[in-house]
Amino acid sequence: MKKIEISASATLYSDVSELSLEDKMLMDKAVEARKKAYAPYSKFNVGAALLLENNEIVLGNNQENAAYPSGMCAERVAVWRAGSEFPNVKVLKLAISASSSITKVDKPVGPCGACRQSLSEYEIKQKQPFPVLFMGEVGEIVKTESLLSLLPFSFDSSYL
Ligand code: THU
Numbered sequence: 001m002k003k004i005e006i007s008a009s010a011t012l013y014s015d016v017s018e019l020s021l022e023d024k025m026l027m028d029k030a031v032e033a034r035k036k037a038y039a040p041y042s043k044f045n046v047g048a049a050l051l052l053e054n055n056e057i058v059l060g061n062n063q064e065n066a067a068y069p070s071g072m073c074a075e076r077v078a079v080w081r082a083g084s085e086f087p088n089v090k091v092l093k094l095a096i097s098a099s100s101s102i103t104k105v106d107k108p109v110g111p112c113g114a115c116r117q118s119l120s121e122y123e124i125k126q127k128q129p130f131p132v133l134f135m136g137e138v139g140e141i142v143k144t145e146s147l148l149s150l151l152p153f154s155f156d157s158s159y160l
Contacts, residue, residue, distance in 0.1 A: 008149040013141040022051075023133055026095040027141070029057050034097045037061035037074065043101045046074035046109070050082050053090040058082040075115035079122055090126045094119070094147070096134040105136030116151045123147045124156055 016024055026049050034047025041064050050058045060078025064071035075096060082091065098109035111119065111134065123129055129146030144150055 006152045008144065008152070010145075010149075011143045013143065015139060016135075016141065019133075019141065023093070023095070023143070026051050026057070026093055027097060027133060027135065029059060030095040030097040033059035033061045033074065033078075034099060038063045040064060041066075041068065041071075044098065044105075045100065046096065046098045048074040048078040049095045050078050050091050051093040051095075052082060052086055053092055054086065056082075056086060056089070058085065073112060073115050075111045076118050079119055083122065090128055091122055091130045093130055094132045096132070097137070098135075099137035104138070106139040108135045108140055108142040110134050110142065110150065113151075116147065117154065119147045120151055120154050120156070 013019055016027060019027060029049035030047040032047065033049055034045045037045035037047060039045050039062050046062045048060045052058060058078055058081050060074045060081055062072065062074045063077060096109065096111060099105050123146065129148065131143055131145050132147055132150065133141055133143045135141040148154065
């Protein structure tokens with residue numbers, strides 16, 4: 001038996017003013033998407049913005065449903081839109097922003113496990129890591145250099 005270490009690193013920014021121009025622009029797009037979320041049940045709005053290699057920006061937001069499990073997260077709406085509209089164009093970066101009409105979201109909100117798995121498919125497919133930036137409505141931003149760094153021991157096609 002032996003212990004193995006799993007490590008991941010991320011950069012923590014105090015607020016959007018510390019971001020590069022491109023990161024700030026993409027986060028602004030995520031905020032724009034977030035404002036159009038359909039979240040009447042949770043009141044928790046999430047927006048995602050993907051920057052693609054062809055300079056397109058593909059947006060997504062959470063779409064809820066009265067049959068709760070039939071709703072969908074912002075990140076998967078965005079990545080599936082990108083995958084269907086631009087099937088062979090690489091993702092360069094993902095920005096995520098979350099807010100709530102019930103409470104102030106002032107901590108970075110990372111993508112849920114199911115979204116990490118869905119997103120990992122595209123990072124693996126394109127053989128190029130993409131940074132992921134996430135935040136709440138205000139406050140700190142986390143930036144990781146790759147999606148897979150958020151998903152150790154992930155499942156991929158090599159197991160099939
Ligand atoms: N949600 C997202 O859109 N992305 C995540 O990564 C986590 C959660 C949405 C799903 C649901 O509409 C609401 O946030 C509350 O869970």
